[in-house]
Amino acid sequence: MRSTILVTGATGRTGGALVQQLRAQDWPVRALVHRIDARSDRLQRLGAEVVVADMHDPDQLSEALRGVQRAYYLPLFQPHMVQAAVAFATAARASRVEAIVQLSQWLSHRAHPSILTRETWLVDHLLAAIPGVAHVVVDPGMFADNFLRVIDFASLLGFYPIFTGDSMSAPVATEDIARVIAALLCNPEPHAGRRYRPTGPKLMSGRDMAAAAARVVGHAVLPVKLPFWMFRKAARLTGASIHEVYSYREYLQDHHNGAFSFDGGVNDVVSQITGQPAEDFETTASRYALMPFARQTAANRLKALARFGVLPWVPGHNLDRYERQMRFPRPPRPSLSSEDPRWLAEHGARAVPNLSTPLGTAAMG
Known part of the structure; x- marks a missing residue:
């Protein structure tokens, strides 16, 4: 049984x-x-x-x-x-x-x-x-989903928002x-x-993703880098919780520092574990482009224009106030993952972390 x-x-x-x-x-x-x-x-x-x-x-x-x-x-x-x-x-x-x-x-x-x-x-x-x-x-x-929540902007308005600068990941x-x-x-x-750590099949920048989105939606798409203050507004407009956005502030710093492309950033975990290769970003994007919110209809285009038009006037999540209100404990010596020697040692290509070993150690393969 x-x-x-x-x-x-x-x-x-x-x-x-x-x-x-x-x-x-x-x-x-x-x-x-x-x-x-x-x-x-x-x-x-x-x-x-x-x-x-x-x-x-x-x-x-x-x-x-x-x-x-x-x-x-x-x-x-x-x-x-x-x-x-x-x-x-x-x-x-x-x-x-x-x-x-x-x-x-x-x-x-x-x-x-x-x-x-x-x-x-x-x-x-x-x-x-x-x-x-x-x-x-x-x-x-990085989940491909995180980069495809804005596929409607590419499909309907012809631009693709980029919040990760020129840094890369394998969504x-x-x-x-x-x-x-x-x-x-x-x-x-x-x-x-x-x-x-399952990854996508290749490292991609925001520009690479915009190019993939253009091929999927069938017209030119302009990649547009947006600052974090704009991300806070967009996240609030789409219903993302303040707790999520509060953490993204540091995630994006790690992304800019290369944490998601560290040691090559791509592996074969998906194929090794499942017997099937990882899906490429363009294939995933093609599914999202067929979702109701991204279909190229007049009604959807008007909705997208309205969302984009109000974006500058939407107050972004106030992360500093949220931090004061929640009074989260702080480590005595905080460090981004991309800047921490112990994290880098434990996540290198030869490190195979085994959580049954004492904390802070890693089995090496």
Whole structure:
């Protein structure tokens, strides 16, 4: 009898794709959601069992984990991330879960200026410390999705916003990340204590992405570099939370410093784990260009013009005020990942971090 797999964050892009792939392979899936809506209905139609639980409540999580042998854990990228992870770890240990595949981030670092990145590092090590659990970390770099939320500007207005300057990354498709996670969940034991960084097939600058977008939408697209203050406005206009944007400030600094192109920036994790090559950015962009918000219609063009027209007048998230209000703890010596000798040593091409070893060490391969 096949193990039941719990998928947290099941209505998100990665979680939803993961449920679909596991169900296509006939694995029993329990999808954990925050509420019942059209997205959870879709999961039920795929054959998943849908349960509702508060990610901060160990009792509700214990109930969701009842009878589950393997789990995909998506940290809550919002305030109180660590509290939610402790609740999940407590429930997973009590339920005797055998394996956890966890989504992390490439920048995960104990002394990062971003609270989100520091807490992600803590979650990595918290889950690794659960006795008897095969724990595997997936830490992608830049999601292609992050660069394609503005595909409508390219499609409808003929320009592509660039917030990363001339620095480069290898954007990876959400579907490829989900395929890697699915493969690890299907056979977790050989990968216990390991972390894998799925990447796209090649390094790209913002200009490269604009050129790919132009080929997809069928007309010229002008790449336009925009400053971070404009990013704050655009993020607020599109509904991004202030907590996300607060962390992007440091992420973009790391991106400019080359953290996402470090040691070549490209690997074959997707093909090695799944047996299929990573999808190229242009293929991913072609799917986004077909989404309703990016289709080249008169109505969409008017909406895009209106959004762009109000952008200068939309107040951006006030990140300094948010930091004062939240009173986040600060490391005594904060350092960007791209500037930290220990992070660089642990993330080099020959480093194969093993979270079952003492903190701060890495097995070398």
